[in-house]
Amino acid sequence: MNGKLSKFKIAFLLFLIIGTFFILRNRTPEVYTTDSGHIFGTQYNIKYKSVEDLHKEIKATLLQVDNSLSMFNKNSIISAFNNNRDTTANEMFTEVFNLAQEISAKTGGAFDITVAPLVNAWGFGFKKGELPDSATVEELRSKVGHTTVSLVDGKLVKQNPGTMLDCSAIAKGYGCDMIARMLDSRNITDYMIEIGGEVVTKGKNDRGTAWNISISKPTENTTGSHNAHQRIVAISGKAMATSGNYRNFRIENGKKFAHTIDPRTGYPVQHSLLSATVIADNCAKADAYATSFMVMGLEKAIEQCKSDSIEAFFIYSNEDGALQTYATEGF
Numbered sequence: 001m002n003g004k005l006s007k008f009k010i011a012f013l014l015f016l017i018i019g020t021f022f023i024l025r026n027r028t029p030e031v032y033t034t035d036s037g038h039i040f041g042t043q044y045n046i047k048y049k050s051v052e053d054l055h056k057e058i059k060a061t062l063l064q065v066d067n068s069l070s071m072f073n074k075n076s077i078i079s080a081f082n083n084n085r086d087t088t089a090n091e092m093f094t095e096v097f098n099l100a101q102e103i104s105a106k107t108g109g110a111f112d113i114t115v116a117p118l119v120n121a122w123g124f125g126f127k128k129g130e131l132p133d134s135a136t137v138e139e140l141r142s143k144v145g146h147t148t149v150s151l152v153d154g155k156l157v158k159q160n161p162g163t164m165l166d167c168s169a170i171a172k173g174y175g176c177d178m179i180a181r182m183l184d185s186r187n188i189t190d191y192m193i194e195i196g197g198e199v200v201t202k203g204k205n206d207r208g209t210a211w212n213i214s215i216s217k218p219t220e221n222t223t224g225s226h227n228a229h230q231r232i233v234a235i236s237g238k239a240m241a242t243s244g245n246y247r248n249f250r251i252e253n254g255k256k257f258a259h260t261i262d263p264r265t266g267y268p269v270q271h272s273l274l275s276a277t278v279i280a281d282n283c284a285k286a287d288a289y290a291t292s293f294m295v296m297g298l299e300k301a302i303e304q305c306k307s308d309s310i311e312a313f314f315i316y317s318n319e320d321g322a323l324q325t326y327a328t329e330g331f
Helices: 002-026 055-067 077-082 093-106 113-121 133-141 168-185 283-296 298-308
Strands: 031-039 041-047 149-152 155-158 193-196 198-202 212-215 229-235 239-242 249-252 254-259 273-280 311-317 323-327
Touching: 031 055, 031 283, 041 168, 055 077, 055 093, 055 168, 077 155, 093 113, 093 168, 093 283, 113 133, 113 229, 155 283, 168 193, 168 198, 168 239, 168 283, 198 212, 198 283, 212 239, 212 273, 229 273, 229 311, 239 283, 273 298, 283 298, 283 311, 298 311
Parallel strands: none
Antiparallel strands: 031 041, 041 193, 149 155, 193 198, 198 239, 212 229, 239 273, 249 254, 273 311, 311 323
16 A cells, blocks of 8 residues: 555656646746947946847837937937927927926926026037126026927927027936837836936846836046945836936036026026935936926925925935935835
């Protein structure tokens, strides 16, 4: 009896081993593919779970965004508008324009894509020169304001021929969103998309956990190398964008000018807020709000988070110059 039972156990064990072997042999391995390159004057890095290489599709999607929103692409829609050519908006441009106008209204003009003339004047756009005097700033302010541009029957219309658009504070986030849509359309459920520090995530990473995204410590660094981590955030199914003044600034006669220009005053911001990180359902929104918070400063940004239900993490300097942080309740 015991002999028969032992033979049965051995046979059953062999069956399990052979069955497991065939299951493992025939199972498609979980392969994560990576893709990287340059777009919008910055670098992108994308990682997604798929055996299929989607480099061509990724690049094509990003070039579509570039052809709509890049000031540095002379054939883009935004360049046509800035050069006063007859301009018809495509679907991408329309979506970004409408979102930008919505956030401009909500933030009282702290976010404003018509800021281009001021950004250029201060040497942070596609035109560089001497720093503007107060008279020049006042003259340029007449060309700035989200209510001075509109979409009429698909046509972009400006009230002042000197008005120009700068979508750099929303385009990278929107590019992330468009890649996410493309991956979703192919039923890819695990990915991380990063363009110039703006991020969209979904599912899990190749270790089976949520994606870990770093918020850099805001120390002055214009070399492009990575700063130390201030905080690591585990996110999935969300977008995250960070804006800061610690890497992009201009020094003239010993005075530092931040690259963040307040569209309402015409001048670079001067306050204690060094970095603003926003988590949202889409990256274009996160990108735009992060920029608007850098314009507002800490106190106003916290108020805006409460009124618009925005989750954010702020790094600022206190009176002694020491780094401090503030996070909203849901961050």
